[in-house]
Each structure stands twice: as structure tokens, then as C-alpha cells.
Amino acid sequence: MKILGILLSTAGLAGVGVLALATPAQAVEAANCPGARTISSAQIFRDNKPPGWGDVKLVRDNCSQYWAEVTMDAKLPKYALTSAYLQQYGGSNSGRVLSCDSGGGTGAVTAGQRTCRTPKVKSLDTSTTFVAIAREFHNYGGGYQKISENRTARTR
Structure with missing residues (x-):
């Protein structure tokens, strides 16, 4: 019986190792860019x-990746929608605007949710600056209309 217990615990540890190897690429990237x-x-x-x-934030990691995040104080009601936008100034992509709905983002904040983030943008160009923007929309039956917008300071 003791040998069976040892075998099962060894198999369990091996399973944990397999789970650790199967981490998503984003988790590996986050670990490499603390x-x-x-x-x-x-x-x-x-x-x-x-x-x-709520708050809108411009965030940067140690790998010079930038993104915008929005966090609402409470979960959104069914008629509301909020998104963060990352606007880039300077560099080869000057004028580019990415939202939470852009590829690599987490999707806009919808009913019952509180937060989203845009895709991450890597920039080593010291002349490039960014702004994080938050927009909130309400839809009472006639389509979504913007009811508010605020932005962070433009910075690097």
C-alpha cells in the first residue's frame, strides 16, 4: 500500500509539471517582462x-510594452459599455489607436464586467509617446451613444 501511495504522489507531481509546461504564451511573456x-x-x-x-491607466512593463487599462468601480449595467484606447504619437505608427476590442486586447467592458485592457505595443523609440483614453457608452434602445470620455497625460 505504501508503494502505491508513493507511485500516486509521484504521478501527481509529474502531472503538476505537465500543467506548468502548458502555460499560455501570455503568462510566459508576463513572467519575462515583470x-x-x-x-x-x-x-x-x-x-x-x-x-x-472608475479609472483609466497608461501602463508600461520592463520590456517597453505599453497598454491602456480601464477599471470601473462597479460592474456595468446591461445598457452600458466601456472601453480603453491606446493612442500613439510619434514613431512609425504615429496616430494609431487601439481599443480593448483590437486583436490582443481583452474586449470592451460589458454588462456585469469591470475591466479591460488594450493590446500591448512595444516601443523602443524614445520620441514615441502614448495616451490612454476611456470612453463610456449607454444604449437605452437607440444604439450606443458616448456619454463620457477622459484621458491620461501624454507620456512615455
Whole structure:
């Protein structure tokens, strides 16, 4: 019986090793690029009036990857939609704007959710700057209409 227990625990440890090897590429990338930090943030106001309902952040990691994140204070109701946008200034992609719905993003914040992020953009060009923008939309039956927008400072 003792030998059976040892075999089962060894098999269990081997299974953990297999699980560790099967991590998604994004998790591996995150492990290789630690140090994600907010470099600029701004509060989100509904109808452009206080009180604030969330935050938009411009984030950078140690691999010079930039992205925008939006986090609402509470889960969105069924008629609301929020997204973060990353706008790039300078460099070969000047003027590019990516949203949470762009490939590599997590998808816009919809009913019952609180947060999303844009795809990550790598930039080693010191003349390139970025802005994170948050927009909130409401739909009461006539289609989504923007009710608020705020942005971070333009920075690198």
C-alpha cells in the first residue's frame, strides 16, 4: 500500500509539471517582462461630472510594452459599455489607436464586467509617446451613444 501511495504522489507531481509546461504564451511573456507599472492615470466621470466611476491607466512593463487599462468601480449595467484606447504619437505608427476590442486586447467592458485592457505595443523609440483614453457608452434602445470620455497625460 505504501508503494502505491508513493507511485500516486509521484504521478501527481509529474502531472503538476505537465500543467506548468502548458502555460499560455501570455503568462510566459508576463513572467519575462515583470515590473508593469502605471505611468499615468485619470478618473472616469459619467456625463463628465463627478463623482468618479472608475479609472483609466497608461501602463508600461520592463520590456517597453505599453497598454491602456480601464477599471470601473462597479460592474456595468446591461445598457452600458466601456472601453480603453491606446493612442500613439510619434514613431512609425504615429496616430494609431487601439481599443480593448483590437486583436490582443481583452474586449470592451460589458454588462456585469469591470475591466479591460488594450493590446500591448512595444516601443523602443524614445520620441514615441502614448495616451490612454476611456470612453463610456449607454444604449437605452437607440444604439450606443458616448456619454463620457477622459484621458491620461501624454507620456512615455
